[in-house]
Amino acid sequence: MYFFEIQGGTRLKGTVKVNGSKNAALPIMAACLLTTEPNRIKSVPDLADVRHLTEVLTKLGVQLQRLPDNTLQIQVQDETQSLTDYDSVRKMRASICVLGPLLARRGYAEVSMPGGCAIGDRPIDLHLRGLRALGAQIELKGGNIIAKCKRLRGAELFLGGPFGSTVLGTANIMCAATLAEGQTIIESAACEPEIVDLGNFLNAMGAKISGLGTPRITIQGVDELGGTEHQIIPDRIEAGTFMVAAAITNGELIIENCRTEHLMAFIDRLRLIGVHIEKDNHAVHVCSARRLNPVDVTTQPYPGFPTDLQAQLMALLTLADGNSIITEKIYPDRFMHVPEMNRMGADLRKEGPTVIVAGVRKLIAAPVMASDLRASAALVLAGMAAEGNTIVRRVYHIDRGYQNIEEKLNSVGAKITRASE
Ligand code: EPU
Numbered sequence: 001m002y003f004f005e006i007q008g009g010t011r012l013k014g015t016v017k018v019n020g021s022k023n024a025a026l027p028i029m030a031a032c033l034l035t036t037e038p039n040r041i042k043s044v045p046d047l048a049d050v051r052h053l054t055e056v057l058t059k060l061g062v063q064l065q066r067l068p069d070n071t072l073q074i075q076v077q078d079e080t081q082s083l084t085d086y087d088s089v090r091k092m093r094a095s096i097c098v099l100g101p102l103l104a105r106r107g108y109a110e111v112s113m114p115g116g117c118a119i120g121d122r123p124i125d126l127h128l129r130g131l132r133a134l135g136a137q138i139e140l141k142g143g144n145i146i147a148k149c150k151r152l153r154g155a156e157l158f159l160g161g162p163f164g165s166t167v168l169g170t171a172n173i174m175c176a177a178t179l180a181e182g183q184t185i186i187e188s189a190a191c192e193p194e195i196v197d198l199g200n201f202l203n204a205m206g207a208k209i210s211g212l213g214t215p216r217i218t219i220q221g222v223d224e225l226g227g228t229e230h231q232i233i234p235d236r237i238e239a240g241t242f243m244v245a246a247a248i249t250n251g252e253l254i255i256e257n258c259r260t261e262h263l264m265a266f267i268d269r270l271r272l273i274g275v276h277i278e279k280d281n282h283a284v285h286v287c288s289a290r291r292l293n294p295v296d297v298t299t300q301p302y303p304g305f306p307t308d309l310q311a312q313l314m315a316l317l318t319l320a321d322g323n324s325i326i327t328e329k330i331y332p333d334r335f336m337h338v339p340e341m342n343r344m345g346a347d348l349r350k351e352g353p354t355v356i357v358a359g360v361r362k363l364i365a366a367p368v369m370a371s372d373l374r375a376s377a378a379l380v381l382a383g384m385a386a387e388g389n390t391i392v393r394r395v396y397h398i399d400r401g402y403q404n405i406e407e408k409l410n411s412v413g414a415k416i417t418r419a420s421e
Pocket residue numbers: 023024026094121122123124125126127128161162163164165166167168169307308330331373374401
């Protein structure tokens with residue numbers, strides 16, 4: 001198992017480039033199940049999660065080929081296998097995004113029901129309600145969801161849950177509705193840029209989707225979809241992580257391939273903290289004031305503050321000049337990084353879905369354990385700011401969502417070594 005040794009206290013300076021978005025690439029790869037024609041998807045990051053979905057799709061009869069420029073060529077060869085087993089879903093919950101496309105195209109899908117997850121309870125009831133509303137028959141057998149239909153029928157459905165809209169639920173229903181008979185209206189749909197990217201891809205395949213980026217998405221069903229070429233949007237979470245990297249090391253970064261319009265709530269908080277952010281076409285210049293102001297943050301569905309940047313911002317706020325309050329409204333238990341940061345001298349107190357961050361003068365290196373993807377990114381950020389050598393264990397979590405993170409950070413002055421134990 002790999003770990004990182006991070007020599008803290010270096011100031012980052014230079015230029016880094018953001019990859020294509022993981023969370024846009026995954027449902028777009030799954031949507032290729034909707035046609036037997038070839039698709040070319042550009043800027044697909046080379047990450048553990050993408051490789052995992054590649055294996056899942058291969059078992060479903062899809063041929064995928066990665067070209068040296070991060071383009072994936074994807075084409076369905078055989079439509080007879082429709083099972084995605086527990087092992088696949090256990091390794092990566094996002095495997096659930098094959099459910100809608102499989103059902104719509106093959107009329108049958110068997111996908112293992114996802115279990116628990118490090119960031120809290122993550123049910124899929126809304127995905128199933130949505131598919132039922134489109135006429136699917138769904139039962140649970142041996143831990144697997146078995147979904148069947150002749151042809152799905154368009155319907156009006158409400159997809160909101162106790163924590164707002166669902167990203168992959170919207171992806172599943174939107175994909176399923178493209179091939180349904182008649183019109184589907186999804187009310188309380190996710191507005192995330194990754195859903196807009198998926199919708200644009202589906203439209204390029206011949207789907208008829210309008211209202212993308214709003215909570216009301218309308219899909220006019222078509223008889224079939226064809227192949228296309230598509231460029232994945234930049235990863236806003238990777239970009240946000242680099243912004244914190246500049247700020248927490250008191251450094252200065254130029255971040256290329258970054259769309260600030262996808263990060264407005266996050267940038268708003270960073271500016272209040274005292275981080276300078278200036279946009280120049282698709283590059284962003286980030287540098288930080290020595291003094292960090294405390295701020296209050298509440299995670300929300302897009303366009304609110306993203307839960308996937310909560311842990312990273314917390315790392316920064318541990319060093320602010322005063323008390324901050326961070327409230328999780330998407331995953332109330334997504335705070336596994338709190339005790340680890342406290343081991344590094346942070347002063348964090350968790351009260352239900354809220355963490356009170358009392359700023360400290362410095363962080364001190366310690367051995368810490370990564371528990372999930374974004375928590376591990378936050379620990380790397382904390383390690384870069386800490387005094388001494390921090391060891392972050394279980395970095396396989398970070399490899400799920402960041403391509404060569406240590407190489408990118410080292411290229412702008414970080415001192416991170418990957419080693420195996
Ligand atoms: N929810 C339900 N019922 C459902 C589905 C979701 O109650 O049927 C709840 C969830 O428990 C959560 C909220 O709704 O409280 C939002 O969950 P959502 O379904 O939107 O999450 P997701 O689609 O499973 C995606 C990202 C996550 C990201 C969330 C929220 C992908 C592959 N994953 O997950 O990304 O945190 O949206 O923005 O797109 C990550 O990249 O580190 C990551 C976890």
